[in-house]
Amino acid sequence: MVDVFGESFFDSVMPVVNEGLAQMMMPGQEIAGCLQVEAAAGHSPGQVAFRVRSRGEEAIFCGDILHSPLQIVRPDVNSGYCIRPDLARSTRLALLNQAADSGALILPVHFGEPYCGYVRRQGTGFRFEPATW
Template sequence: MLATHRLGRQRLMDIWQVGEVKITRVVEQVEITDGRFVIQQAAPENVKPHTWLQPHYADDQGRLVFSIHAFVVESEDCLIVVDTCVGNFKNRDIPNWHQLQTTFMEDFIAAGFDPLAVDKVLCTHLHDDHVGWNTQLVDGRWVPTFANAKYLLAQQEWQAWHRRDGFEEILSDSVRPIIDAGLMEFIEPPHAVTGEVKLVPTPGHTPGHVSVEIASGNARAVITGDIMHNPVQCAEPDWQGSADRDPDRARSTRHQLLEQWCNAGVLVLGTHFPTPTGGRVIRAAEHWRFDPANPDRP
């Protein structure tokens, strides 16, 4: 059994300005764990030699640090939430995610956002830690948290999961209530959300997995989704996500993206990278390394 410990709360909010687009991170939880829980080859003895990961992304024992957070993207007149974390009161197999009672929504509101003003919710894929706050429990029923939003999901992702065994709980508490409320929009990536924000296919972790590309003026950023889980995968792109459905596809997608992000100097915002969550991919040794960038503080 791999031990996972919840870390004391890191700073909850960070802000990045990408051209005209403002991106705010709202954290649900941060965990430190034997990395094999998430990345198969990330045993502490394999992580430890990557000393550049310390202290932010790994500790001196070689355990990896992961964050679960949402990004709020303000583009043109559109308020967008990217990935909705684990959520409260959900029955989940992973003990740290089971029946959570976090202050995520209070923190979201304290960051200056009104859930009812959200226009779009983007789910990069259909895993527990990306769809949780799609809904909240009100009077014993799961209802959309962002009641005036359209929720965007790749059609292929829906096709891959909706008849899969063992998945009914997530669908019934976090996906079907959105469909029943008429708020779900199945899309075919690449899909333009605004003139500055685009969903692009980055398959491998799941069949219909997407990342979020942001381009405004000369500035470029990307929200990774789970094609990478920790910056160690910049140096070790062949290490396999434990939940990758098609590991070979995920590897080749990762290589392709890292090369592309490195060449274009893209600000990379990692969906599970703890603080500092944003940075640039630079060439190092045989592969790459992650060079953290300071956010624009609120």
């Protein structure tokens, strides 16, 4: 794996991994029989999302794919930290389509209250429906 600076990600950034003290998670890997690691390219090197499935329900920990609820209505809007803007947009749109199709609860890192909710289709776009507890 090579980072954006052309240096080996594992050698220069992850000495703990090199010493065998931690294990890197890779996209496609499943953890504990219910947590799927998914690539989420565009924002920062190595960005991933996590999909958890249990008892017929699904949730997506979407990391930096979404920084604001605005990006649900306007998935073309990036944060200032997306190092690959076009890839970030396509990753975001894919997440929104998957969440809307599956009915998965989304758990964005950067949203304020209500912190999580659902992506619903609205016309040709999307809207956010806050989760109720």
